[in-house]
Amino acid sequence: MILKIVKYPEPVLSQPGEPVTEFNAELRKLVADMFETTYASQGIGLAAPQVGVSKRVTTIDLSMGKDPKDKLVLINPEIIQSEGKLYEEEGCLSFPEIREKVVRAAKVSIRAQDEKGKWFEMDGDDLLARCMQHEIDHLDGMLFIFRMSGLKRDLNLRKIRKMQRDGTW
Numbered sequence: 001m002i003l004k005i006v007k008y009p010e011p012v013l014s015q016p017g018e019p020v021t022e023f024n025a026e027l028r029k030l031v032a033d034m035f036e037t038t039y040a041s042q043g044i045g046l047a048a049p050q051v052g053v054s055k056r057v058t059t060i061d062l063s064m065g066k067d068p069k070d071k072l073v074l075i076n077p078e079i080i081q082s083e084g085k086l087y088e089e090e091g092c093l094s095f096p097e098i099r100e101k102v103v104r105a106a107k108v109s110i111r112a113q114d115e116k117g118k119w120f121e122m123d124g125d126d127l128l129a130r131c132m133q134h135e136i137d138h139l140d141g142m143l144f145i146f147r148m149s150g151l152k153r154d155l156n157l158r159k160i161r162k163m164q165r166d167g168t169w
């Protein structure tokens, strides 16, 4: 089922998600729906708060549905190590049409649970590292617009307000 993606400034986006404690059919359904929603929106990652569910769940697939091996479910994820810095453009499904350069660690190691509750660790670099950091930020109620420089943040907030006035947001 394709879920509705909420846009900034929907309050759920700014709230820290609740840790997942039940690894049940409801969680598996949420994960499946999140992948379906991401593909329908041509995104590479989604966090549960973006579909109005304040839980620490994110789904990532850099292949956008083309390679099942790329499907990644991170539940209760934490960054345990990061190194380097990259300043690259990114976007967010909750900020349609906004793309901006944001500084992120070049490499991260994360720890997370899978759909069955099993803990695992993995590393990511470049785009995967960026995506992991962006999605984990969502679970802390942190949005990429607040990772931009003050000037760019203000410009984009103004752009959003204009789109809201025009009814295109």
Ligand SMILES: [Zn+2]
Residues within 6 Å of the ligand: 091, 092, 093, 094, 134, 138
């Ligand atoms: Zn996002």
